[in-house]
Amino acid sequence: MQPSRRRGTPIDREVTLTKNSDLKVSNSRERFDRIYGAIREKICLLEYEPGASLSEDELAQQFGVSRTPLRRVLSRLEAEGLVESQHGVGTFVTDLDDQTLKEVYQFRLELASLIGRLGPLGRSEEDLERMRAVFMRCQRFAEAPTMPEFARVNSDFAQELASMIGNRPLRETVQRLFYVAIRVWIKTLPAERLAIEAAIFRDEVEDVLQALELADFEAVGYLHRTHLSMSFARLRQYLELGND
Amino acid sequence: MQPSRRRGTPIDREVTLTKNSDLKVSNSRERFDRIYGAIREKICLLEYEPGASLSEDELAQQFGVSRTPLRRVLSRLEAEGLVESQHGVGTFVTDLDDQTLKEVYQFRLELASLIGRLGPLGRSEEDLERMRAVFMRCQRFAEAPTMPEFARVNSDFAQELASMIGNRPLRETVQRLFYVAIRVWIKTLPAERLAIEAAIFRDEVEDVLQALELADFEAVGYLHRTHLSMSFARLRQYLELGND
DNA sequence: TAGGATTTGTGCGTATGTATT
């Protein structure tokens, strides 16, 4: 299978095992998406905290690729504001100063109210079922909340919410800003407030789910806006507490 | 193992001549911005039309760099939806189908009304002077309009308008969508309508300038929204004419 | 201040994918 090559290939050919047990060589697009998604998730879930250094060599080795495709991924993450590279220094997970955080949230508020107004996509029974599943996970999670699970269920809810946005540029903007903001939220949340926040979040998901069941998409947008607004107000309180 | 290539550097060291006549070697960031801006401008001004093929080799040669940094630029343009690369085939300037175009404009309408609401930046006398200069160029341009000049003055106006947006995520989104939409507008505009559109555009700039002079930023946003809405309605008419 | 260590950026040969003959 391997053709004769004049240069050795120290990096193993990358293969993925699909659920059908078929051996399939990833093409470059899938590879990019996979690595991109993995690193973004680690950033969002604070496995890589703001300020943390991401070594190209190390990541390349981890994913079994050379630096070239990996640098492509980091370049994309940089364009979206999640990391920042400095020649000769390193690549670092970005942090958001107070002003930037405020701007991001203000913009997200306005975008939230557009969700139900700019051609929302009707929900199929499968779509509703997925959101119900998210809600049920929320319920279980609220009983025994952990920080990583909060981040995950939050992401999944945002994902489901985004999937009803028919307007593509709006949807992509909403998603991008979510990835920018979520890690700050998770990082700032005091451990002793986790249970309360988990309950609040469960209530939001419940509200949104009810509106979705009624196919009242405008209500979905405004509900989300309201909850976003209040969670930002609490976030600012937590930030002030942390600054003391 | 490796034939140690003591290879020279066939590509000349890139230098830029500043206005102070200082000889200055560009660093990688400036280089990226320069190449990125140049290609984006060519796409927006239809020097590279939708569907056109952008050869990496050719562009690299044109800008006096290797394919590596150039691919970084193309990758960024791809992330922003201006080009699309296919392995083994080529890199092509994207086109917008009717549905996408509609979504982009609908979203831009909503964003326009946010311009004056999300912390607009006060205008200094210099800022106003720059916008007055744009308006004067508009007046001269409306007397003897040409298509390339339309694109240019349109870009400059959008640039000035964006510079008053205090909310950075909003500003960047507005700019990105402008670059996506402007080339479709220029491409679709029938030559016989150029004079009329030039006059309409001059009026918009005049309206916005007046609101700016009064520091009524909310009015700026809604004026822009109104003009954007009407220009999209005309755009659809032109598209229907072109489809017959 | 100088130099080595480390990191990102660049150049180029080659691998891989696609279309055409």
Added chain:
DNA sequence: TAATACATACGCACAAATCCT
């Protein structure tokens, strides 16, 4: 169907920038 041409994708050696001793 196989071969060829040509495009993007990748791996690696080296250049350049920065930091630390």
